[in-house]
Every structure is written in C-alpha cells, then in structure tokens.
Amino acid sequence: MRILYFSRDYTPHDHRFLAALAQTEHQVFYLRLENRGRAWENRPIPAGIEIIPWAGGQKEARFRDGLRLLLDLKRVIRDVKPDLIHAGPVQRSAFLAALTGFQPLVSMSWGYDLLVDAKRSHWWERATRYTLRHSAAFVGDCDTIRSKEKLADYYRAADLYVSASHSDGSSISLLEALACGTPVLLSDIPGNKEWVEEGDVGWLFGEGDAADLASSIVHALHGRADLPQMTQIIKGLSASFRLKCRYGRKKHCRYHPSPHGI
Structure with a gap:
C-alpha cells in the first residue's frame, strides 16, 4: 500500500x-x-520514508496560501498515486486533504484541534465538520500499549512530573500523573493551562524557555515540603472528578477516571 502521511x-x-510506518x-x-x-523534533525523518517536495513545508502556512497549496496538493496526489492519505491536524492538513476530494482519507486528531481549535470561530467549526464528514476514518493520537500497573507506580514514586512540550492537546501522561496524585511542572502551552493553574497542583514555566x-x-525543589500537600489536593480533585463522571452528565465531565486508581 502507498500511504501519503500529511502533517x-x-x-x-x-x-x-x-518510525512505526517505516x-x-x-x-x-x-x-x-x-x-x-522551530525544531520541534531533532531526530531525522526515519529511514525508508520518502519526503515529497511541494509548495508547502518551507514557511508558516497562511490562509492566503490556501488555494496555492490546495492546487499543488492535488498535483502531489496525481504524482504519488497514494492508496490512502493519513492527515492531521483536523482543521489544517486534514481539511486541505478533504478539499481535494481524495478517498480514503484518514483524519488524525492531535487533541488540541478538537478541544480548542474547533471552537475558535464559526469558520473553524465548519472546517472541522467538513473534514470529519469527508473522512473515511478518524483516529486520535495515543501511546502504544504500556504496563498500567508499573506506570502508576512510577508516577506515585516521583516527587514531580515535568513536561516541556512545545505542542500538545490534553496530554494523557499529564492526566495520568494527576490521577496518581503527582504534582506537575508544565510548559505554559494552552493544552496544559486547560488543566493546571499556577500554584494549585503544580507550576507553569515559559514554553521553550530553558532558563x-x-x-x-x-523552585519546586526548595518547596519540596509543600509537595505532599499538593498531592492531597490532587487526590481530592481526582475523586471529585470521578464522582462527576459517574453520576453527573457526561458533557460536563472534564476529567476522566484513571485506569490506575489512586
């Protein structure tokens, strides 16, 4: 099978x-x-993956570039002749792929595109709906199978969970750490600020700011004596969220129960 991976x-x-596809x-x-x-990933493209030169990929894509990119994407599809296109995020790469009319299209969500971007405006909402209607399948980013029992032990043994992500939706590992009562230190990207406010269950730092x-x-090391109190606060919040998920209306539930328990 010939797969066009469009991100x-x-x-x-x-x-x-x-790497998995390779x-x-x-x-x-x-x-x-x-x-x-910005170099979001320092590792090279995995061996065996063919990079396709085209009109995009050289600079930040703007709305005014849409028609030019769409026309050249159609050219790429004619040249490559893929059996399947795997594209995401939803309102960007997947939307552009949907506009070509190619099928089958597998749309890929990074999480943030559905949680935040889809609500940015009426236009973004329409782009989301159009893409999903014209997708043969829809998948979400998820980790490979892990040992849940051991993973929970690692979270609980840690004094602090640290994530320096440049880009993320609702991080599964962040939610797992919180469900296990572990205080967190996170980059201040929107996906993290959805869940954590400075000083309640952890801290935020400037995204991309190593200093x-x-x-x-x-600061967290010096305030290590406060971490057990944070853990108790997190456990209380987690228990509250689980009750809301179990007995409340699902659409009001922001925090899903962890498979690990607390």
Missing part, C-alpha cells in the same frame, strides 16, 4: 508515527504543510 509540521508525534511493508511518503521556524524551566525545578 502540519515535524514533531515528536510525527516521528513516532513515521517498519511496515507499506511505501510511505511524507508531506509537511508548514515550517514554523525558566531550570529555575522552576529549583
């Missing part, structure tokens, strides 16, 4: 998926929508 940029998520018998082609000027990250770790 917004090149991130650790993309490297993980491309181990299959399929012929995989990689198409990058834009280059936002701020270092000083925040030192």
Whole structure:
C-alpha cells in the first residue's frame, strides 16, 4: 500500500508515527504543510520514508496560501498515486486533504484541534465538520500499549512530573500523573493551562524557555515540603472528578477516571 502521511509540521508525534510506518511493508511518503521556524523534533525523518517536495513545508502556512497549496496538493496526489492519505491536524492538513476530494482519507486528531481549535470561530467549526464528514476514518493520537500497573507506580514514586512540550492537546501522561496524585511542572502551552493553574497542583514555566524551566525545578525543589500537600489536593480533585463522571452528565465531565486508581 502507498500511504501519503500529511502533517502540519515535524514533531515528536510525527516521528513516532513515521518510525512505526517505516517498519511496515507499506511505501510511505511524507508531506509537511508548514515550517514554523522551530525544531520541534531533532531526530531525522526515519529511514525508508520518502519526503515529497511541494509548495508547502518551507514557511508558516497562511490562509492566503490556501488555494496555492490546495492546487499543488492535488498535483502531489496525481504524482504519488497514494492508496490512502493519513492527515492531521483536523482543521489544517486534514481539511486541505478533504478539499481535494481524495478517498480514503484518514483524519488524525492531535487533541488540541478538537478541544480548542474547533471552537475558535464559526469558520473553524465548519472546517472541522467538513473534514470529519469527508473522512473515511478518524483516529486520535495515543501511546502504544504500556504496563498500567508499573506506570502508576512510577508516577506515585516521583516527587514531580515535568513536561516541556512545545505542542500538545490534553496530554494523557499529564492526566495520568494527576490521577496518581503527582504534582506537575508544565510548559505554559494552552493544552496544559486547560488543566493546571499556577500554584494549585503544580507550576507553569515559559514554553521553550530553558532558563525558566531550570529555575522552576529549583523552585519546586526548595518547596519540596509543600509537595505532599499538593498531592492531597490532587487526590481530592481526582475523586471529585470521578464522582462527576459517574453520576453527573457526561458533557460536563472534564476529567476522566484513571485506569490506575489512586
């Protein structure tokens, strides 16, 4: 099978998926929508993946570039002749792929696109609905199978969970850490600020700011005596969220129960 993997940029998520695809018998082609000027992932494209040159992938994609990119994407599809297109996030790469009319299209959500971008405006909502209606399948980013029991032990043994992500939706590992009562130190990207406010169950530092990250770790170390109290607060919040999920209306539940328990 010939697979065209079309993503917004090149991130650790993309490297993980491309590395897995490179181990299959399929012929995989990689198409990058834009280059936002930052190295999100330092590892090279996995061996065996063919990078496709096209009109995009050189700079940040703007709305005014849409028609030019759409026309060249159609050209790429004619040249590559993929059996399947795997594209995401929903309102960017997947939306552009949906506009070409190609099928089958597998749309990929990074989490943030559905939790935040879909609500940015009426236009973003329409783009989301159009893409999902024209997708043969819809998948979400998820980790490979892990030992849940051991993972919970690791979380509980840690004094602090640290995440320096540049881009993420609702991080599964963040929610797992909170469900296990572990205080957190997070980059201040929108997906993290959805769940954590400064000083309640952890701390935030400037995304991409190594000095701020270092000083925040030192601050947490100096305030280590406060961590057990944070743990108790987190456990109380987790129990409250589980009750709301079990007995309340699902649409009002923001925090889902952990498979690990507390």
